[in-house]
Amino acid sequence: MLGIFDSGVGGLTVVKELLRRHPSSGFIYLGDTARTPYGNKSAETIRRYAVEDARFLVDKGATTILVACNSVSAVAMDELRKEFPTIKFFEVITPAVLSATGKKIGVIGTRATIGSGVYERRLKERDPNVEVISQACPLFVPLVEENWINKPETKRIVRTYLEPIRRQQVDALILGCTHYPLLTKVIRVSLQKRVKIIDSPSALMDTVEREAASELVDGTQKYYFTDPSAATDAIATKWLGTMIKGVRAELA
Amino acid sequence: MLGIFDSGVGGLTVVKELLRRHPSSGFIYLGDTARTPYGNKSAETIRRYAVEDARFLVDKGATTILVACNSVSAVAMDELRKEFPTIKFFEVITPAVLSATGKKIGVIGTRATIGSGVYERRLKERDPNVEVISQACPLFVPLVEENWINKPETKRIVRTYLEPIRRQQVDALILGCTHYPLLTKVIRVSLQKRVKIIDSPSALMDTVEREAASELVDGTQKYYFTDPSAATDAIATKWLGTMIKGVRAELA
Numbered sequence: 024m025l026g027i028f029d030s031g032v033g034g035l036t037v038v039k040e041l042l043r044r045h046p047s048s049g050f051i052y053l054g055d056t057a058r059t060p061y062g063n064k065s066a067e068t069i070r071r072y073a074v075e076d077a078r079f080l081v082d083k084g085a086t087t088i089l090v091a092c093n094s095v096s097a098v099a100m101d102e103l104r105k106e107f108p109t110i111k112f113f114e115v116i117t118p119a120v121l122s123a124t125g126k127k128i129g130v131i132g133t134r135a136t137i138g139s140g141v142y143e144r145r146l147k148e149r150d151p152n153v154e155v156i157s158q159a160c161p162l163f164v165p166l167v168e169e170n171w172i173n174k175p176e177t178k179r180i181v182r183t184y185l186e187p188i189r190r191q192q193v194d195a196l197i198l199g200c201t202h203y204p205l206l207t208k209v210i211r212v213s214l215q216k217r218v219k220i221i222d223s224p225s226a227l228m229d230t231v232e233r234e235a236a237s238e239l240v241d242g243t244q245k246y247y248f249t250d251p252s253a254a255t256d257a258i259a260t261k262w263l264g265t266m267i268k269g270v271r272a273e274l275a
Numbered sequence: 276m277l278g279i280f281d282s283g284v285g286g287l288t289v290v291k292e293l294l295r296r297h298p299s300s301g302f303i304y305l306g307d308t309a310r311t312p313y314g315n316k317s318a319e320t321i322r323r324y325a326v327e328d329a330r331f332l333v334d335k336g337a338t339t340i341l342v343a344c345n346s347v348s349a350v351a352m353d354e355l356r357k358e359f360p361t362i363k364f365f366e367v368i369t370p371a372v373l374s375a376t377g378k379k380i381g382v383i384g385t386r387a388t389i390g391s392g393v394y395e396r397r398l399k400e401r402d403p404n405v406e407v408i409s410q411a412c413p414l415f416v417p418l419v420e421e422n423w424i425n426k427p428e429t430k431r432i433v434r435t436y437l438e439p440i441r442r443q444q445v446d447a448l449i450l451g452c453t454h455y456p457l458l459t460k461v462i463r464v465s466l467q468k469r470v471k472i473i474d475s476p477s478a479l480m481d482t483v484e485r486e487a488a489s490e491l492v493d494g495t496q497k498y499y500f501t502d503p504s505a506a507t508d509a510i511a512t513k514w515l516g517t518m519i520k521g522v523r524a525e526l527a
Contacts, residue, residue: 057320058310063420068309068502134506165417168315176435180428250320254386 025050025238026085028076031059032168032255033202034091035262037115040224042263044232049242051083053272057249060164062133062200066098069135073099074106075274079247082275087111087238089227093132093200097139111235115201118226120145125194125219127154131184132199134159142199156191160184160200167202170258178209185213195219205262247272277302277490278337280328283311284420284507285454286343287514289367292476294515296484301494303335305524309501312416314385314452318350321387325351326358327526331499334527339363339490341479345384345452349391363487367453370478372397377446377471379406383436384451386411394451408443412436412452419454422510430461437465447471457514499524 027037031054038052053076055061061069073095080088088110090096090103096114103112120142130142137159146153162180171177188196196218198204204222211220232239248255251269259267279289283306290304305328307313313321325347332340340362342348342355348366355364372394382394389411398405414432423429440448448470450456456474463472484491500507503521511519 057316063506064309064502065504161421162414162417162423165414169413171414174435176428176432179431183426183428250316252317254315 024084024086024242026053026077026080026083026088027051027091028053028055028080028088029091029201030054030061030072030094031056032258032262033164033200035259036201036204036222037089037091037224037227039263040228044228045239047241048239049244051080051085051245051247053079054246054248054255054269055274056251056255060133061092061094062135062164063161064135066135066139069094070099070102073103077103077107077110079272079274081107081110085110087113087235089231090114091201091224091227093223094135097132097136097141113227113231113235115223115227116141116145116199118230119197119199119221119223120149122221122226122229123195123197123219126152127156127191127193129188129191129193129196129218130155130157130199131160131163131188131196131203132157133164134161136199142197156188156193158184158188160203163200163206164202167205168258170261172205172209177206178212181206181209182213185210189214193218195221198222246270249274276336276494277339277341278305278329278332278335279303279341279343280305280307280332281343281453282306282313282324282346283308284510284514285416285452287511288453288456288474289341289343289476289479291515292480293483296480297491299493300491301496303332303337303497303499305331306498306500306507306521307526308503308507312385313344313346314387314416315413316387318387318391321346322351322354325355329355329359329362331524331526333359333362337362339365339487341483342366343453343476343479345475346387349384349388349393365479365483365487367475367479368393368397368451370482371449371451371473371475372401374473374478374481375447375449375471378404379408379443379445381440381443381445381448381470382407382409382451383412383415383440383448383455384409385416386413388451394449408440408445410436410440412455415452415458416454419457420510422513424457424461429458430464433458433461434465437462441466445470447473450474498522501526
């Protein structure tokens with residue numbers, strides 16, 4: 024069975040992409056809303072949380088796990104694979120790196136993701152001559168979670184953060200955080216038209232369809248949160264366009 | 276011994292006010308940076324975290340505890356007093372309510388604090404005819420933690436959030452979150468000049484000096500964080516104007 028986890032609601036963009044392609048696919052989602060966000064916490068703390076999150080999904084029967092969180096994908100994959108050797112893990116960084124073509128690539132993400140340097144390292148492994156321009160955008164997650172998607176204040180903050188990337192005239196921009204696809208329209212107008220925007224949920228689902236098609240089978244869809252609330256249900260319902268009622272997850 | 280806790284770094288504004296008045300006063304500070312922020316989490320989760328935080332301080336020898344977090348003060352005081360009957364607790368709401376004079380009072384805070392309605396209830400207990408205008412400002416905490424104190428984007432967001440309060444021509448504004456005093460200058464210019472701004476660290480310290488003067492004795496000053504990091508040390512050092520090195524706290 025397919026398990027999907029994230030620090031909070033951001034990973035629901037992965038669920039959204041999964042459901043767009045396979046509306047009846049079964050899965051369990053875990054959002055660690057009691058400890059969200061992860062992106063400004065230390066690598067050590069993120070690793071501990073990631074193992075606890077994955078253990079919850081494994082105990083519920085997950086055999087393939089999508090790590091729908093760039094911060095976890097950036098710092099905790101070795102830990103997860105060591106702790107759960109029989110589970111097949113997919114993370115969000117490799118698929119985005121493989122989709123990003125061009126000589127100059129921009130990457131935006133949380134402080135943890137950008138600070139880890141993982142995108143730059145992976146992009147250079149693929150093409151040692153690529154130029155990478157990285158920018159941490161720590162205010163994007165709270166803006167998305169407040170649903171300030173189309174506010175003038177948000178447009179201005181996006182423009183401020185993206186200015187160094189716009190100046191460098193990149194060929195592609197990787198949205199290195201699962202929250203960011205919700206800001207795509209605003210990001211789009213802050214960059215030159217020809218810039219290819221790569222969002223990780225879509226790149227991830229390409230990979231899953233290729234490498235784990237047998238897991239994409241019809242089944243029940245269940246949403247767990249470590250701090251379920253009316254606010255979380257409301258944001259999930261709005262993003263996914265269908266009524267969501269989260270269930271409390273008690274992590275071991 | 277004096278213990279002080281908060282969901283993260285915001286409570287350091289209470290430490291700052293304590294040290295301004297009593298530079299050599301001994302205390303232990305706990306910031307739950309591994310689970311910060313609390314303000315957008317459920318009351319049930321905040322209560323559980325508050326008890327764990329207080330237990331850490333009590334185990335370290337605290338006999339008087341300053342709850343330097345409005346969200347905890349709003350929803351968890353009954354829990355704390357029941358769980359630790361021999362400990363003297365001070366919270367940040369009552370002192371601010373007692374300082375706010377006038378017929379029309381504005382209150383700003385996190386979603387948890389404003390949603391609890393605690394300020395409105397307490398202000399009306401004191402004066403049933405008072406008019407209270409409340410506004411949740413959930414983006415202020417991330418803006419402060421990013422140190423975007425003087426940015427034009429921040430000024431614009433502050434103006435947007437405060438507009439309903441400005442229109443109502445309040446007599447006083449309670450900054451119902453320990454992070455907000457760092458935004459005082461920006462808040463000041465978004466309101467009429469005559470508005471009295473009440474910040475909880477200063478109101479809290481007035482109360483502590485009055486009711487627990489015997490706890491204000493010289494001693495060691497120690498900072499614990501559940502997720503200590505260079506970033507946390509940097510923000511603490513900057514705010515307090517003295518080199519801070521946080522120690523890891525393991526909560527039971």
